[in-house]
Amino acid sequence: MKKAAIYIRVSTTEQAAEGYSVAAQKDKLIGYCNLRDWAIQDTYVDAGFTGTNMNRPGIQKLLENLDEIDIVLVYKLDRLSRNQRDILFLVEEKFLERGIDFVSILENFDTSTPFGRAMMGILAVFAQLERDTIVERTKLGKERRAKEGYWNGGPAPIGYDLIDGRLVINEYEAMQVKEVLKLYRKYGQNKTATIMNEKGYKTKYGKWHGRSIARLVSNPIYTGMIHYKDDLYEGVHDSIISKEEFKNIQSIISGRSKNKKTQSKYLLGGLLWCGYCGARLKSSFSINRKNGTRYYYYLCYSVSKRPLHMVKDPNCIGIYWKMSDLESKVLDQIKKIKLDKYKFINQYEIYYNTNKNSFNKIEILKNKITNINKKIDKLVDLYQINQISIDTISHRVEKLYEEKKMIENNIKMSKVNKENKDKKIPLDILLNIFSNFEILWKEATQEEKKRVLNMLIKKIIVTDSVEVEWNI
Structure with missing residues (x-):
């Protein structure tokens, strides 16, 4: 049985309109699924959101769950987006690339049918016209801004704030950038993210993730440069690290050991x-x-x-x-x-070769870790209300973290030893x-x-x- 994801969107002005309410759309979509004997994987709703941008929690959650979906179903095409380029991007690059069909019941739009595929071609033509016009208008402007050393739009990278169109160093995040680079010399991106989160560090975008670490360590913006297409230009913003330090990090990225642990199904990955x-x-x-x-x-x-x-x-x-x-x-x-x-x-x-030592008193050690986490949280809170300086929080968190890692290593040692024995051929x-x-x-x-x-x-x-x- 195919699994369908139902997506519903209404803007603030449409909430009370007949046929466009969340309940009305949901009834029609559930009936459509029942008629075709499709299981409903989940219902994703964006109530009170415009269709002109993609910054909607419902659509973002749907995109996170694509591996669980066979079909994406909407009541009307503009429920997905009012922007043709966004529709084309979602349907072609997010849905069809993963073998997921897209259906809009009001227009009888179904990508599994010849008519649906023809409609995709028409959408592509109009989207290309729109795209060409926008590119022609903005290409020269973006290149000029880059050559003049200015950020070309979008959210500011971690370590900077965007103030009046210019990148300005955010001291707390800049300290974290340096900490990330320090950790990355020893660990991979996922381990580095884990350590940063364990230390209680957060950016304006939330917790650290492996992907954010990967973007950070390969981004020349931190050396005071602006990257546009394949070229680099001297920026008007201040650097956080030196060009030499950045070059060393790139060498580390290139030379990472083939023996790093991976869950990839590709047999020859890393070799x-x-x-x-x-x-x-x-x-x-x-x-x-x-x-x-x-x-x-x-x-x-x-x-x-x-x-x-x-x-x-x-x-x-x-x-x-x-x-x-x-x-x-x-x-x-x-x-x-x-x-x-x-x-x-x-x-x-x-x-x-594995270490066969094991350690006891795990529960006592876990309680110590809990207390350390509380101390770290308190330090971050004090910093956020300007009670302690960047240097102070950095020094204290580092000491607490080292203590925490020693305890965690003691806890994990016996578990790791058992896991290694279990995996050993x-x-x-x-x-x-x-x-x-x-x-x-x-x-x-x-x-x-x-x-x-x-x-x-x-x-x-x-x-x-x-x-x-x-x-x-």
Whole structure:
């Protein structure tokens, strides 16, 4: 049974209008679902919101839940948006790209039908005309502003406030920017975000997330520069970090270890390097819009041209590798390995080296952490009412955080040890896998396969052929 998400929007002036109230739309949409035997995944409502922008809580929540949806259903097309470009963006790039159909019952608009697809083409034409007009009007203005060193609109990046069209340093957030960069030298983006939140830090946009860390560490705005298209211009705003420090961070980003933990289903993630330009390879997929089939592939970051800090050569001649083809070539080479048993055992012990110590009194330690969190919250509150300075809060939070981390490490040690033991593939099973590779490889879980590959392989260099560098 297909799962439909119902989306309802009414503006303030439409709330009382016949046929446009939330209740009226909901009745019609539920009836439509019942008629077609669709299950209702959820109902998303934006009451009192205009349709001319996307900053609506209901539509944003719907976008967060797209993985749970087969169909998005509205009463009328303008309920989704009154902006043709926004409709086209939502339907084509958010819904259809994920194999989700879109239906508007009043216009009989259904992207699973020939008429619905034709309507998408008409929308695209009008949206392109509107887009071209806007681009023509604003392109020169934006480029001129960038060359003059001014921010080109949108929310101010973390660390700055936008005052009278200019970026002005927000001291509290600037302190956090420096803390993020300090942590990022040791940890990845998600771990850095977790630590920042544990320290009680918040920005004007709320809590820290991995994506906000990733944007921050690769944004040259903090060096006093303005980025426009592919060019950088000297900004009129003050820098938070030096250009040299930013350059060092970019080197760290490029050289992150292939051994970082990942839940990716792509077997070769983190192991692949382009033999043409030296960049890493990324995994991605495309979707057949007719039948929803996904096609998975690997390609060089330089070929994809983003993110910029991962690009080594914009003119790289690297090719798209069908995922199954590249993985098959690597597995074929594994099958040909003449295993040095003793060297393999040594590598196995290195790979699974874990600390076996454990600690007691977990509940007492947890209470200590609770008390530390309260102290951190109190410090943040004092700062927000101007009772303590930036330097004071930074120093005190750092000391409390270090104390907290020591306690947490004690708590986690025994748990981590158990998890490592649970994940560890017994040596005799691994040796058996290589003795009967083709049969047993098919029975291994995806996580087991990835651990085996990371233990065996140092790196894989890809051109139009495949070269494997081994750890054993």
